[in-house]
Amino acid sequence: MKPVTSAAAELLRETTELYAGDHTALSMLEAYSCRLQEPLRVAVAGMAKAGKSTLLNAIIGEEIAATDAGECTKVVTWYRHGHVPKLTLHPVEGQPRELPIRRREGHLVLTLDGHRPEEVKHLVVDWPSPALKNLTLIDTPGLASLAESVSARSENSMAPDDAPSDADAIIYLMRHLHSSDVKFLEALQDPKRRFSGAVSSLVVLSRVDEIGAGRIESLVSAGRIADRYRQDKKLRRLSLGIIPVAGLLAQTARTLRQSEYVALAELAKVDRSARERTLLSTDIFLASKNPSTVNEEMRTCLVNRFGIFGIRLAVVLIQSGSNDATTLAQELARRSGLDELLDLLQGQFQARAAELKIRSVIMGVDQLLKDRPRPGAERVSPMLERLLSASHEPRELRLLMRLRSGAATLPREFAPEAEQLLGGSGTSVSKRLGLPEEAYQSEIEEAALAAVKRWRTLSEHPLSDRAVIDVCRTIVRTCEGIIEDLQSTADQR
Amino acid sequence: MANLVKLVEHGITMARAGDRDDLSRRLEQTRSRLMDPSVRVIVVGEFKQGKSQLINALVNAPVCPVDDDIATSVPTVVRHGSPASAAVLVAGSPGGETELKRVPIAMDELAAHVSEKGNPGNKRGFISAEVCLPRKILSGGLSLIDSPGVGGFNSVHSLTTLTALPTADAMLLVSDASQEYTEPEMRFLRQAMRVSPNVACVLTKTDLYPQWRRVLDLDREHLSEGRQELIPLFPVSSELRLHAARLEDQELNDESGFPQLIKHLRQEIVGNSERNQEKSVRQDLLSVIEQLRLSLKAELAALENPNGTPQLIADLELAKEKSGESRKRSARWQVVLNDGMSDLISDMEHDLRDRLRKIQREAEQAIDEGDPGKSWEQFTEWLEERCAEAIADTFVWTNERAQWLAAKVAEYFDQDEMALPALRVDETDDVMDPVEPMPVLDPGHVKPTQKILIGMRGSYGGLLMFGLLTGVLGMALINPISIGAGLLLGGKAYKEDMQGRLQRRQAEAKNLVRRQIDDVIFQVGKQLKDRLRLIQRSTRDHFTDVAEEHHRSLAESVTAAQKAATTFSSTRELRIKAIRTELERVNVLHRHASALTAPQMVTAKP
């Protein structure tokens, strides 16, 4: 266990003692204790129909969350690892209760057992999926949806006004950058909150296969648009990264069936111009008899699971050598952007999982102390402060966000290096130091020492402002962390 | 159409012959409207829904730039013209509504002028662009207006679009088949319906989405919620239509859904406007004829029945006096109009100030709660949005009330302004009919408010009202971060304690906000007031013109009757004959004009 994690556990123990007899507080504290042990919680958020449930399925690798052209995710739903499938409803009032599991066309049928959506806090799905072992995913209803109460529920679970967030981190989906997206991402960063830079978010440019009218170069356009958004000052400061993902393609890639591969291979044999003619629209494709080996049922399946673009892409891939279902699935997953997303999830979230969770716990305890003041709290407060200053990663993240937003002041020429050291382009030691992965240990050490020296000098410069000094100190602390890591690995050898 | 023009020209000749330059001028205006009809259809929607591509598919030409990323930055009008040409409109003086310069550009340079790539955020400040194309679909005067959009239906963008609506005859709301209507779309639609009654919706990209029929059903449901009248919704695929054109494939074209949309544009939108136009021409003609006939009949009556002449003259004098009253500022309709408009303006100013001050208070509170230097950019955006939202509300209801007022004025005018007196002349012809019945009873009648609106659209000078109101929102705020940074870097400042600096930043920020709000209240108040004054002027001019014409007609009739009384009996018969011939000519025109009753409405809703 990392020292910060045990310090957090310690804090929870002390606070639990403090609130002896207060059942509400105790149950909250117990939940926080569990949270430290549990996997990281990542919420998938975005406007209605941004493709949240689809992407969630893609990450899990199974079509369990229902997806639909109409609105269908009505309540916040957690997907977490469990050895046997189980569905539990947590009402706003009363005890959680287990519900029977039913599936329709593979999708879970999420009944509310007679509850109205607003009476339900959330549903929890336990699912035996390896992907959930170190990641709990939270599916949310859409923001800016026509049913306003649906959006309100969603917003509340991620950026509640008065309670710490349920999620440790967020994947935010958007198809285009709407002002409501910016508003939501900003709400997560509300400077009025004590822990600003609260929840870290990754932005996903979603449903990118549709961007170019379904043309084969859609993904190229998507990359270009993502690039533009990366330059967008506003988005930069609100997110840890922006990646284009074709969620439907990813979901299908993770669940590709042999029969689909066979049908696509048949299609690939059809003469190009005749094939393009049938792919002019979904209606035409469904009605087409060319090739006759692909029947209407299969066509419906292909259109729904691949989309026009997906079919085109799969055909091209098959023609250029993906000659079995597994290879095709791999190629589709790679092109869909899913791999890159999973990498980023690993790099930005999982690598900081302990700290992200601790931050959620700190926020919770802090709020508790404020909401339910209790004599003797002075004993806990200093611990809280210490933990806050000791848990370095959240501070790194916070500073990273502030640097990107320009809210943290630093002479311009130092900013890029600062971002890099803070893990802005990856949290591995070599990434932080801007060295290639294969760099020699000695090179790495040298670079780390040079960095710490540079930043110390800057922090001690007589003309440096107080704010600049604070920034430098955080970075110096980061550099020291790197050196400590290097030394401990050297010791082990 | 040509027929109509001929009739009007006939009327002009007669009016000139009768020495009635006022009437001939009116008909000349009618004629120029007929010759150059314009039915402006504005295409609106969130960005990337396929607005530009829809227009391209309608006219089968790549006129509006389309891109996978955001494309349109300047509103673009596509209308009929041969040969094909393009131009941009530039404001002569900054913010000037009147002085406009039309700068011709080459067709292939259009994208560079109106797209985000060539002209990001419309930095070059064009008011709009114009493309003329020799296309049949545009030949009835249809102009399609492509609207720019960035950021979605946020408040600022909605406001920009809303303020452009009164200058258009109809609106097409575009949304793609990827999902049902969102809350911002429905909110915009509700507001837009209050400004422009003629709304149709288009569901685009049906080629791409297997579930488009489901989205169509869901959207229909949303459209019918809480409404009696049916808003038509057309599912289309621009891609298919463009393919169909390339492949010359009729079946594919049918499948694109465009035939129904085009039918609607033709029959409901252009057709409706044509029918209104026809009705309006008929009305203009009949009214002119009636007035020309009045003095002829008065003279004839006096000639044929000298005994009745004093009574006739007395009656005519009375009517003349009455219509003279109508011209005065003290006339009831004028009082209603002027008082009503003054009230409306002061209500509007009050409402605007109220809303904006509330925002100011909210803003000040937010500043007090935090350090304004930290999130200033976000803050100014928030402020801008909130202001836009408030202005949109004020705009929508002001617009509504102004139209209501115009209708009320029309009512008073109709009540007070006597119809021209019915002169019974010993004739075999149908001229025995009393003069025009009360206009409201005539089903073919164009309501005066409609005429006023048509007149007003004309007086916008073909100018799109895009962004005129929002222009003032462009943040004049100075960035206090720079103030903060200044303090930060300045040598002595760092001695100053944090608290003092924070307080100074807060005070400075509040000051900026107050100045900004003051400015917005002033500028927007002025622009809304100008618009209301424009409506007032158009309303007043419309009715004053009618009253003036009537007055003059009656005066001429009195003169004619008096002249008849002094006509020597030797020439009397001759004169009677001449008048009868003249009357017969007028009657023929009258018969033709009467026959112009608009063809039965074709109501073809899909």
Ligand SMILES: Nc1nc2c(ncn2[C@@H]2O[C@H](COP(=O)(O)OP(=O)(O)O)[C@@H](O)[C@H]2O)c(=O)[nH]1
């Ligand atoms: N073409 C395409 N369709 C998608 C993609 N992701 C989602 N969809 C479709 O969009 C609709 C809504 O998706 P869903 O995941 O339920 O969105 P949510 O409301 O954000 O959860 C469904 O019909 C999906 O099939 C994608 O990447 N490409």
Ligand SMILES: Nc1nc2c(ncn2[C@@H]2O[C@H](COP(=O)(O)OP(=O)(O)O)[C@@H](O)[C@H]2O)c(=O)[nH]1
């Ligand atoms: N498949 C398909 N794509 C379309 C259609 N209409 C527009 N698009 C695509 O949608 C994107 C946005 O279109 P555009 O007309 O620029 O949207 P605007 O921002 O609303 O003007 C472009 O990539 C177009 O190619 C359509 O009917 N079918």
Ligand SMILES: [Mg+2]
């Ligand atoms: Mg969903």
Ligand SMILES: [Mg+2]
């Ligand atoms: Mg466009």
